[in-house]
């Protein structure tokens with residue numbers, strides 16, 4: 001079977017998702033999103049015990065940064081628990097989960113292709129004028145685009161914002177999921193890997209906070225407490241911009257442009273940066289799952 005405590009290739013992930021949807025047609029549906037820049041087929045995983053009820057939606061994505069492999073692993077583990085764990089009825093009744101486990105499959109496969117590419121972050125798109133490849137997907141969203149924390153240089157390996165907002169087909173897909181479901185989407189969580197932070201808007205500035213910051217902050221602290229109760233490390237909770245300002249992130253777009261009331265970037269893996277050892281997945285993924293249960297309970301309570 002498919003082990004959740006290992007890192008998998010993108011084709012293996014897709015195969016798992018396809019077979020899960022076949023085995024659980026009552027709970028899991030897949031929405032085709034089109035193809036990545038290099039032609040990889042992308043599918044949104046929708047998990048719902050009552051798709052016609054118009055439930056609030058929790059949208060989770062992962063893997064916009066190619067090298068942050070623990071993020072797709074967490075998304076897959078979340079899918080697995082929601083579908084296969086009989087206790088997950090609580091998390092499913094009254095909430096729909098939309099999960100996109102690998103936003104940047106081209107970059108993900110590139111980091112798997114050989115050790116020299118392991119730390120690649122960006123997409124793999126080619127710019128017609130420049131020789132350099134790739135855009136930082138998390139600087140490419142169309143809200144306060146490029147006002148802070150970005151590079152305008154296409155050859156920058158880390159934070160090139162792209163030639164224009166939503167230049168990347170992969171960020172367009174995430175944007176479309178948000179816009180098409182904007183009324184019902186109440187929580188957005190983007191999974192990353194860097195030292196255990198749970199951050200909320202604004203990301204583009206550390207100068208000020210949205211007027212709703214207290215409820216963003218308090219839900220994040222509840223989630224952090226739940227992870228800690230499960231034996232995990234607590235998150236550092238603050239606004240993304242107070243950590244460091246960087247514009248064009250998906251969290252700001254969801255909150256500021258789409259109007260999703262709760263929006264977070266969840267940076268996993270205390271003590272590690274982008275690369276998290278596979279052998280520790282079995283310890284941390286179940287701990288983080290408890291955080292998602294708290295998210296769901298609070299969204300059910302409020303909406």
Ligand code: 0X9
Pocket residue numbers: 065068138192193194199202203204240241244245246247248249250251252265267
């Ligand atoms: O810089 C990023 O994109 C994220 N950190 S990472 O180390 N995974 O690259 C943080 C993004 C926080 N949100 C915004 N700045 N909008």
Ligand code: ZN
Pocket residue numbers: 065068192193
């Ligand atoms: Zn990241």
